Amino acid sequence: MPSLPEDQVQSVSHFLQRVRKELERAIRSQRGTIGHFMKSDLITKRIPAENSDGGLDRTYVFCCIPYHQLAPYSPLGAPSNARLHPVMTLLQSKYPSTSKQRDFEQAVRSVTGTPSNHVFNTSNLWCLIINNSK
Numbered sequence: 001m002p003s004l005p006e007d008q009v010q011s012v013s014h015f016l017q018r019v020r021k022e023l024e025r026a027i028r029s030q031r032g033t034i035g036h037f038m039k040s041d042l043i044t045k046r047i048p049a050e051n052s053d054g055g056l057d058r059t060y061v062f063c064c065i066p067y068h069q070l071a072p073y074s075p076l077g078a079p080s081n082a083r084l085h086p087v088m089t090l091l092q093s094k095y096p097s098t099s100k101q102r103d104f105e106q107a108v109r110s111v112t113g114t115p116s117n118h119v120f121n122t123s124n125l126w127c128l129i130i131n132n133s134k
Contacts, residue, residue, distance in 0.1 A: 004130070012060060012130060015045050019062045027076070027086075029096040034076055035086045037093070038064045038124055061129040070108065071121045075100060085124070093122045 004012065022043060027035045047058040068090070076092050090106065091098040106119050 008058070008130075011047065011058070012128075015060045015062070016128075018045075019043055023064060027088075027096050029076070034096065035084050037085055037088070038126065040064050040066050040124070056131075058131050059129075060131075061127075063127045063129075065125045065127070066122055067125060068120050068122055070114070070118050072115075072117050073100065073103060073119050074121070087121045087123050090120050090122055 023039045023041055024036050025039060026033045027037055042061065042063040044062075045060045047060075049057050071087070073089070074087060076086060076088060076096055076098075088096075089098065089103045091103055103119050108114055108118075108120055
């Protein structure tokens with residue numbers, strides 16, 4: 001974050017550590033931890049101005065917004081880095097051990113024009129808003 005002063009970089013870093021602690025969860029299957037996901041939520045932090053000469057408060061906002069997309073099937077495997085946040089199918093997001101055969105029973109697969117090997121995936125959009133002020 002090159003345009004932030006050093007004290008704000010540290011403050012944002014601490015805020016993101018809090019976000020990770022509160023929202024990040026492990027994806028567990030019969031094979032153990034196979035990645036992580038972020039719970040959908042909104043977290044804010046207000047930091048009062050340090051001086052009384054009219055300085056503005058700082059505000060940080062983090063939100064995690066889920067969305068669905070039709071994309072090629074991707075099995076949930078053991079990633080080389082278990083800290084990754086892999087894209088999951090609709091069923092994998094609830095049942096990580098879901099088989100490819102079961103994933104391919106999604107209703108969208110029977111709709112004419114659905115590309116071969118495509119299923120609905122659940123992804124997340126992460127937003128970090130820093131100092132949202134006029």
